[in-house]
Amino acid sequence: MSRSLVILKLRCLRRIWRELRICASLDHKNILPVYGYAHTFNPLMAIVIPRGDHGNLAMCLEHKDAILTIIRRSRIVSLPL
Numbered sequence: 001m002s003r004s005l006v007i008l009k010l011r012c013l014r015r016i017w018r019e020l021r022i023c024a025s026l027d028h029k030n031i032l033p034v035y036g037y038a039h040t041f042n043p044l045m046a047i048v049i050p051r052g053d054h055g056n057l058a059m060c061l062e063h064k065d066a067i068l069t070i071i072r073r074s075r076i077v078s079l080p081l
Contacts, residue, residue, distance in 0.1 A: 016045050023047055 024034040032049040039045040052060065 013045075020045070020047055 020034065020037055026034075032052065035048040035050065037045045038048055
């Protein structure tokens, strides 16, 4: 592996760890708690959180299909953190 690729990989890992620490420190009723991380499923790490009542965002939007308009859905997806 070339030196530049190693440096790039280290930068990516640092950013992922930073994101994990930030997510783990959040405490809000609308944000799921972070349990930890996993890196056995694919080459990248994944943040481990509990499953929401309606699954992931796509499943939740499908569940509320009759209630949410396209405009409302796009607002939910694009809400600032």
